[in-house]
Amino acid sequence: MNRLASFTLAAAGAALCLPAIAQFAKKEDAIKYRQSAMFIQNQHVARLGAMASGRAPYDAAAAVANAQVVAEISKLPWAGFAPGTEGGKAKPEIWKEQPKFKEFNEKLMAETSKLPAAAGNLDTLKAAMASVGDTCKSCHDTFRKD
Template sequence: MKRLVTPTLAILCAAFSVSSHAQFAKTEDAIKYRQSAMFIQSQHVARLGAMASGRAPYDATAAVANAEVVAQISRLPWAGFAPGTEGGKAKPEIWKEQAKFKELSERLMADTDKLLVAAKAGNLDALKAAMGPLGETCKACHDSFRNR
């Protein structure tokens, strides 16, 4: 039994340590994955933005629910940007300027965490204050790394 467990464990460990590109059968799958995550995130950010701008009534419970989704989803798209997954609306600069791209992705995750804290504060002013930096981070990344 011990002889079977050791090789099986080694294979499982190797499977979990492969590059993120290996998570996707095709480049198109990686592109769809990252675009889907960004789409879902944008839908929930838009709901929060509508509350913050007064286009929709402020609802503290809905704000928290949307901010939770945004904070969680903000961690997902990055696996879809592995080497060899170029394409879609992503500019080639993503793969040429990895440090800048990583810094902006980390800033996005930090901003979405702050957005969640602000939403949990239960007041519109806190939500408004957190939306500004998040929007700036989104814009900075899209200006640098996304084709229109």
């Protein structure tokens, strides 16, 4: 009976891992996916940052539109960090320190989810962008190669 239970648990565990592995045909596909999501996110964060810092004129409608993209796109890259997808600019520590990495990505999603509401006012946008920037920096300092 113990063997049957062990086999059942092992099979269930393997089945749960299949969706993450099956998303990408090759490791390189996962790396390209996460880098592409981060690139798009960075483009929109840079637009918000330019407005928040005064390098670009503040436009509430454009700020909200960009903030909405950032809030949504921040949910995407994490699927590209599945087991066996090491490489790219990601440090190996991501796969060794999964709880810490997950904490960082959850914090990023929480902070970026606040951006659309904050983007309608320049002062609240500045504060929200500071929090998002600190969150990005913390993760990159810990888990991204130069």
